[in-house]
Amino acid sequence: MEAIKVEDLWKYYDEKEVLKGLTFSVNEGEIFSILGPNGAGKTTTVKILSCIDKPTRGKIEVLGYSIPSQCQKIRESVGIVPQEFQGFSDLSVKDNARYFAELYGKGNSSVEETLSKLGLIEYANTRFKKLSGGYKRRVAIACALVGKPSLIYLDEPTVGLDPKSRRDLWNTIKELKNKGITVLLTTHYLDEAQKLSDKVAIMYNGKIIRSSTPELIMKEFEKSSLEEAYLALMESLGEE
Amino acid sequence: MRRIIYTAKAIIKDNLSNKTTIFFVIAFPLFLAMIFAFAFGAVNHTVETVVVNQQGLGRFLNTSAMFIGITSNISVHSALLHNYFVVNVSKNDTIIYYPSNYGYLVPSLKALILEYKSNDSSMVFTLYSGKGFTGSEFVISGMIGVIALSNGVFGVTGVSTGYYRDKLVDRLAASPLKNHEWVISLMIYELVITLISIVPLFLLGIALGFIPAIGVLFIVFLLLGTLTFSGLGAVIVGITPKEKIFVSQIAANIITFPLIFLSNAFFPTVDFPGIIRYIVEYQPVSILNDIIRGLIVYRVPPSPFNILYIFLLTLVLVMLGGKTLRLREAD
Ligand SMILES: Nc1ncnc2c1ncn2[C@@H]1O[C@H](COP(=O)(O)OP(=O)(O)OP(=O)(O)O)[C@@H](O)[C@H]1O
Ligand SMILES: [Mg+2]
Numbered sequence: 001m002e003a004i005k006v007e008d009l010w011k012y013y014d015e016k017e018v019l020k021g022l023t024f025s026v027n028e029g030e031i032f033s034i035l036g037p038n039g040a041g042k043t044t045t046v047k048i049l050s051c052i053d054k055p056t057r058g059k060i061e062v063l064g065y066s067i068p069s070q071c072q073k074i075r076e077s078v079g080i081v082p083q084e085f086q087g088f089s090d091l092s093v094k095d096n097a098r099y100f101a102e103l104y105g106k107g108n109s110s111v112e113e114t115l116s117k118l119g120l121i122e123y124a125n126t127r128f129k130k131l132s133g134g135y136k137r138r139v140a141i142a143c144a145l146v147g148k149p150s151l152i153y154l155d156e157p158t159v160g161l162d163p164k165s166r167r168d169l170w171n172t173i174k175e176l177k178n179k180g181i182t183v184l185l186t187t188h189y190l191d192e193a194q195k196l197s198d199k200v201a202i203m204y205n206g207k208i209i210r211s212s213t214p215e216l217i218m219k220e221f222e223k224s225s226l227e228e229a230y231l232a233l234m235e236s237l238g239e240e
Numbered sequence: 241m242r243r244i245i246y247t248a249k250a251i252i253k254d255n256l257s258n259k260t261t262i263f264f265v266i267a268f269p270l271f272l273a274m275i276f277a278f279a280f281g282a283v284n285h286t287v288e289t290v291v292v293n294q295q296g297l298g299r300f301l302n303t304s305a306m307f308i309g310i311t312s313n314i315s316v317h318s319a320l321l322h323n324y325f326v327v328n329v330s331k332n333d334t335i336i337y338y339p340s341n342y343g344y345l346v347p348s349l350k351a352l353i354l355e356y357k358s359n360d361s362s363m364v365f366t367l368y369s370g371k372g373f374t375g376s377e378f379v380i381s382g383m384i385g386v387i388a389l390s391n392g393v394f395g396v397t398g399v400s401t402g403y404y405r406d407k408l409v410d411r412l413a414a415s416p417l418k419n420h421e422w423v424i425s426l427m428i429y430e431l432v433i434t435l436i437s438i439v440p441l442f443l444l445g446i447a448l449g450f451i452p453a454i455g456v457l458f459i460v461f462l463l464l465g466t467l468t469f470s471g472l473g474a475v476i477v478g479i480t481p482k483e484k485i486f487v488s489q490i491a492a493n494i495i496t497f498p499l500i501f502l503s504n505a506f507f508p509t510v511d512f513p514g515i516i517r518y519i520v521e522y523q524p525v526s527i528l529n530d531i532i533r534g535l536i537v538y539r540v541p542p543s544p545f546n547i548l549y550i551f552l553l554t555l556v557l558v559m560l561g562g563k564t565l566r567l568r569e570a571d
Contacts, residue, residue, distance in 0.1 A: 050414040052568055072416065080414040086406035088254040095253065102246040103415050127257070143411075 001028045002061075003151050003182040004049065009058030011044055011206075018044050020206040022058070026199070031173065031183040033193040035230065036203035042186040043083050045203070046155050049184070050080050063151055076104065079149030083156050083186075085140035089129035093120055096128055097142045104147030114145045117172065119165070133160040141169070151182040158192060170196060190227035202230065204237060243417055247425035252432050255399060264394065265433045266440050269387050273441055276506040277379040277448060288345060289510065290325040297329060300356045306348060312510070320370035321538055322508045325349060329357075333364040339372025376448035377537045380441060382505035384536075385529035387437045388462060389499055392469025393476070395430040397492040400477045400565070404485045413568035422567040423474060427558070430470040431463050438462065452536040461535070461542070464554050465528040471557030478564025499525050524553055 004026040011019035019041050026032040034042045047053040049062055051071035060067040062074045087096035097115060101108045115121050118138045123131060128139060137160055144152055154173070158166045173196055176183055187193050193200055194214045201211040210217055210233065214226045221229040255261045290307045291314060292298045298309030307325070316337050319326045326337040327349070334353055338346055350365055357363055403409045412422065442452055452458075473492065480488040502516065503525035512520045520526055527549050531542040 052410060052413045072418070075414060076416045078414075080411065082407065082411055082414065084407045085411055086408045087411075088250055088408065089406060090254045090257040091250060095250070099246060099250045100415070103243055103417060105242070105416075147415075 002026065003028045003030075003063055004032075004184065005059075005061040006045075006049075007059040009045070009048065009060060010056045011041070011048060011053070012056045018206055019048075019055075022203075022206075022208055024201050024208055024211050026182060026184060028182050029177065029180050030198040031177050031185060031196050033185045033187060033197040033200045034203055035187065035190070035193055035200055037234070040203040041206045042203055043155055046082075046153050046184070046186060050078065050082075050153060051075055077150055079144035079147050079152040081137075081140045081144045081152070081154045081157050083159075085136065085143075087128040087136075087139055087143065090127055092125045092127055093131070093135075093139055093142075094124040096139055097146050100143040101146035104149075106146060106148050108146070110148065111146055114142050118142050118145075119168065134162060134165055137161060138165070138169075141172070149181065151184070152176060153184045155186050156188065157185070158187065158189060166192070190225070190230050194226035200226070202233065204234075209233070209237075244421045244424050244428070247412075247417060247421060248428035248432075251399060251425055251429045255429065255433075256436075261398075261433075264398075265391070265437050268390075269383055269437050270440050270444055272386065273379055273383045273444060276383075277376045279506070288323070288325060288342065290327055290349065291319050292327045292329070294329055297327070297353070297356055301352060304352055306345075307352070310510075314510070317370070320372055322510060323372040324510070327353065329353065332360060332362045333366065335366045335368070337368045337370060340369045341372055341374065343369060371538065373533075373537055374448075374450065376445060377450045378508075378533075379506055380445035380448070380450055381452070381533040381537050382503075382529050383441055384438065384462060384532045385465065385503065385525040386500050386505050387434055387441070388465035388528060389469045389525050390496060391434045391437060392430050392466045392471075393473040393492050393496050395433060396426055396470045396473030396561075396565075397477050397488045399426060399429065401485050401488055404482060409567065417567065419565075419567050420562055423562045423565050426474070426565075427467060427470045430466050430473075434462060434466040450537075453539050454536060457541070458532065458535045461528065461531050461550065464550055465524075465532075468524065468528075468550065468554040468557050471554065471559075471561035474561025474565040475557065478561065478566065499523060504529050524550075 002025045006025065007023050009019055009022040022045065034045060036042055044053065048055050048067065049060065051067060051074055054068060063077055065073040067074065088099065094111065094115065097111045098108045101111055115124055118141060120138055120142060123135060128136065131139065137157060141157060158169055161169060170192065173183055185196065197214055199213055200217065201208045218224065218226055218229045221232040223229040223232060288307055290301055290309050291312050292301065292309050295311055298311055301307040301309030316326050320337060320339050323339045323342065328335040336346060336349060346367065354363060445452060476491050477488045480491065502520050503523060504520060505525060509517055509521045509526065527546050531546050531550065534540045534542055
């Protein structure tokens with residue numbers, strides 16, 4: 001079964017073409033990463049799949065629901081970690097997580113557990129605005145997880161995390177997969193993408209120029225890491 | 241419903257944990273009320289207004305430096321409520337209506353009228369007194385409309401501008417929270433802060449000797465007024481382009497301050513000159529204050545016109561606000 005199915009997705013902002021006919025699909029239970037340089041259109045894609053932004057045209061289904069007609073269903077079942085997350089700044093970490101748990105109708109029984117898994121227990125009573133950037137990211141993830149989603153979007157979740165926290169988050173993401181949750185990830189860290197992803201899509205200038213497994217892409221460019229293969233691909237396009 | 245309750249609760253807790261909000265909700269209205277309560281006392285006790293039925297007498301009183309004589313078709317009842325004297329002079333008898341707390345000025349007024357009538361010794365005076373108001377009654381009750389306005393408008397624009405800037409709105413837009421649930425949650429927050437704001441204000445009033453007659457109708461109109469102005473705030477934020485969201489704060493200031501100062505909140509309508517007086521009289525803060533003052537100071541029910549005015553305005557602004565203030569583009 002496909003958790004996400006996108007066919008010929010276009011997005012214009014006024015005159016500007018940002019997405020130019022994307023087609024890809026994400027299978028249930030897999031970790032799917034979208035890679036690509038700044039401005040390629042990764043966040044725009046995630047926003048459209050989250051029903052925050054409207055597609056200009058294209059056929060999109062998420063968990064079997066179409067966009068835009070069944071957006072409310074999609075919002076109820078997808079967990080979102082936006083690139084720029086901000087909670088209620090004067091609420092504590094715990095109150096933020098509780099709020100999102102309740103918003104998704106999931107009660108707050110899993111709040112404590114989620115906070116401790118993300119190393120947030122000792123900050124449970126700290127106001128959101130007092131946290132460091134890395135801890136804010138963790139709260140963003142906690143607020144997505146407490147809604148008990150079957151599909152989760154993580155837009156650059158590891159930006160600003162220290163190496164240890166990054167590894168911890170990788171483990172959390174793998175655990176999600178083990179629980180059968182589908183993960184759509186965007187990242188600039190190719191090592192991360194290589195380690196975690198079942199499949200990757202490389203976006204460039206509003207188009208998907210490769211959509212495959214990390215192994216096949218490495219094989220295509222005869223490189224031993226996804227990062228080198230990616231750089232070789234960008235070089236072939238005239239990018240540094 | 242569940243999402244509205246949780247969202248309203250989060251907004252309330254978030255904002256009431258913030259010192260700046262507390263300042264604006266509690267200290268700011270108190271501060272304004274104190275300034276104007278004292279200014280009112282200082283201004284209004286030097287020269288009193290007398291509504292007369294003869295222009296000649298009016299001009300004569302103006303030379304006294306004690307009274308201002310005006311001719312107006314204001315009713316005796318409402319003139320007294322505004323703390324005006326009313327004088328009806330006919331050939332040889334004169335009726336003086338005076339606000340009960342100004343009885344000490346009646347002898348001077350009598351003397352002036354006699355002087356104007358060239359000491360006509362056959363002149364008979366009839367005196368009536370009626371309830372007027374004290375400066376603190378006037379200003380504290382007037383402050384209620386100002387609170388409904390400023391909490392309503394600045395509450396919605398301030399809170400939602402902050403949440404847009406913080407990208408919290410984007411996160412909520414990706415959640416199951418619906419548009420109307422978002423708008424209603426914001427308005428519930430406004431209602432709560434208004435109820436909080438009036439407590440210290442009434443305590444100040446009581447300290448100044450004003451015991452407000454608080455009843456159900458007062459609460460109803462206070463909440464309706466707050467809803468009206470939060471609808472206005474929602475419209476302001478709604479029509480502001482989101483990439484220039486700070487503009488909504490500027491617009492809120494530009495709209496709010498004239499509505500505060502060109503109203504009957506701190507000065508009686510009659511104190512405003514010419515055409516401005518009509519604007520002052522019929523703008524929403526004054527209408528709301530007429531109702532509120534009537535209820536808590538004079539214990540009179542609101543007029544049908546005022547009731548209709550506030551109900552219609554609330555309906556229109558809340559609907560417009562709900563239509564324009566969107567949580568998300570794709571809906
Ligand atoms: N609201 C908007 N209005 C106009 N242009 C926009 C808007 N949002 C995004 N864009 C443009 O769309 C393009 C794609 O942006 P997007 O944020 O999707 O890129 P990205 O791949 O996520 O980049 P990054 O790696 O920097 O996060 C950029 O050129 C950006 O300027
Ligand atoms: Mg991005």
